[in-house]
Amino acid sequence: MTKAIIKFEHVAKKYGKNEIISDLNFEINQGEFVTVLGSSGSGKTTTLKMINGLEKPTKGKITINGNDLNDTNLVDLCRHIGYVVQSIGLFPHMTIAQNIAVTPNLLNWDKEKINKTVDDMLNQVGLDPKEYSGRYPAQLSGGQQQRVGVARALSTNPPIMLFDEPFSALDAIIRQDVQQEVKELHQNLSDKTFFFVTHDINEALFLGDRVMIMNKGKIEQFDTPEKLVAQPATDYVAQLLGTVRQNRALWEQFK
Amino acid sequence: MIKYWQDNSARMMQLTIEHARMVLIALFIAFLVAIVLIAVFLRKKNWMNSLIYFFSLLYSVPSYAFFALLIPITGLGETTAIIVLAFYNEYVLLRTLITGIREVDPNYIEVARGMGMTQEEIFTKVQLPLSMPAIFSGLQVALASTMAIATIASTISAGGLGDLMFEGLQTGRVVPILWGTILTVALTLVCIVILKLIENLVISDGLEKS
Numbered sequence: 331m332t333k334a335i336i337k338f339e340h341v342a343k344k345y346g347k348n349e350i351i352s353d354l355n356f357e358i359n360q361g362e363f364v365t366v367l368g369s370s371g372s373g374k375t376t377t378l379k380m381i382n383g384l385e386k387p388t389k390g391k392i393t394i395n396g397n398d399l400n401d402t403n404l405v406d407l408c409r410h411i412g413y414v415v416q417s418i419g420l421f422p423h424m425t426i427a428q429n430i431a432v433t434p435n436l437l438n439w440d441k442e443k444i445n446k447t448v449d450d451m452l453n454q455v456g457l458d459p460k461e462y463s464g465r466y467p468a469q470l471s472g473g474q475q476q477r478v479g480v481a482r483a484l485s486t487n488p489p490i491m492l493f494d495e496p497f498s499a500l501d502a503i504i505r506q507d508v509q510q511e512v513k514e515l516h517q518n519l520s521d522k523t524f525f526f527v528t529h530d531i532n533e534a535l536f537l538g539d540r541v542m543i544m545n546k547g548k549i550e551q552f553d554t555p556e557k558l559v560a561q562p563a564t565d566y567v568a569q570l571l572g573t574v575r576q577n578r579a580l581w582e583q584f585k
Numbered sequence: 586m587i588k589y590w591q592d593n594s595a596r597m598m599q600l601t602i603e604h605a606r607m608v609l610i611a612l613f614i615a616f617l618v619a620i621v622l623i624a625v626f627l628r629k630k631n632w633m634n635s636l637i638y639f640f641s642l643l644y645s646v647p648s649y650a651f652f653a654l655l656i657p658i659t660g661l662g663e664t665t666a667i668i669v670l671a672f673y674n675e676y677v678l679l680r681t682l683i684t685g686i687r688e689v690d691p692n693y694i695e696v697a698r699g700m701g702m703t704q705e706e707i708f709t710k711v712q713l714p715l716s717m718p719a720i721f722s723g724l725q726v727a728l729a730s731t732m733a734i735a736t737i738a739s740t741i742s743a744g745g746l747g748d749l750m751f752e753g754l755q756t757g758r759v760v761p762i763l764w765g766t767i768l769t770v771a772l773t774l775v776c777i778v779i780l781k782l783i784e785n786l787v788i789s790d791g792l793e794k795s
Contacts, residue, residue, distance in 0.1 A: 408698065409701030419692070423789035
């Protein structure tokens with residue numbers, strides 16, 4: 331039996347009179363890799379931030395792992411949800427090791443366990459702990475910083491990992507590398523649920539078991555990449571997928 | 586000039602030490618109070634702004650008048666001087682510290698929250714360390730300005746290098762005034778160098794390089 335680890339029921343979010351999210355309903359099962367695709371202002375980042383309580387819904391109910399968010403201690407919740415953001419997310423005044431140790435330290439793990447975790451996490455994302463532990467974020471390339479960001483989010487072995495457009499600042503080749511790495515990471519950690527927000531349609535289709543396409547605060551379609559391509563539910567989805575076809579046509583033209 | 590030094594060197598050293606002690610104690614107290622005030626009122630913007638406004642009013646009170654006003658309460662001497670100097674420092678420190686802390690990129694604060702830090706943890710682990718450069722530049726401004734104001738404290742028998750200057754004024758001799766000035770400037774420079782050394786130790790290497 332798969333179980334819903336993230337559940338949104340009639341969730342809405344308003345800033346003043348501005349409705350960012352209207353009546354959002356979806357369920358995500360444990361172990362799924364869900365990508366959320368939308369342009370800026372579509373409400374995708376707000377949706378992500380409602381999962382770890384950085385944003386509060388104006389209406390509706392959010393259930394994480396069976397617990398209503400309204401009855402959950404948010405500080406505690408955040409310590410058990412991995413959170414990866416754009417490269418700016420690493421704290422510049424902390425070394426790589428200190429960055430990865432932030433949440434373990436908040437949870438008062440003992441020194442030995444923390445040191446071991448830092449090494450394990452760095453190994454997991456393919457960075458040599460001996461070489462990188464003592465460096466500062468500014469001394470790393472964009473791709474390496476992003477890997478550290480993932481390592482940091484994994485440090486407490488959280489069941490849910492949130493990614494907020496983590497790769498949008500990277501150039502195309504490095505971007506493809508880290509996308510591949512994240513995909514493999516999820517295959518290795520198949521019980522973890524990944525929720526990945528992006529505005530890049532290729533990234534969304536490549537990574538997601540299911541892709542949630544958002545537009546103006548609503549879900550246009552939430553389905554597997556195959557289904558999306560075969561049966562786009564709305565004009566917006568069809569248009570969006572059309573851009574992929576256009577790119578391919580361009581490719582053929584220059585070949 | 587040299588002769589004056591030979592005759593009075595012991596006393597001049599004594600006055601320099603008094604001067605340094607007065608300024609450093611005042612700076613230290615003001616710094617602690619500033620950190621506490623910011624920790625308490627950081628998220629209450631109106632309170633914070635009124636506090637800064639209050640201290641800016643105090644800052645504009647001439648030091649001479651300030652000393653005179655406190656004498657009935659705390660008497661003549663060093664205590665009164667330290668209180669006045671601490672009030673002057675408070676304005677400079679609050680202003681620079683709060684600006685530094687407010688300029689910390691809000692993205693870092695949101696990430697810290699997303700990683701499960703409480704308000705206090707965000708303050709001590711993210712906001713304070715990231716605003717260290719601003720904090721130290723504030724300390725330096727406060728230090729330099731207090732060194733000068735502290736010479737006036739001599740008028741309420743708090744000692745310090747002001748004694749030399751007022752001695753010169755009263756006896757109509759330039760040499761003590763010059764010595765007082767030279768020693769004040771020298772003391773300020775030495776303290777700033779020490780502050781710089783501490784700054785290099787305290788501020789994370791990650792910040793200096795970025």
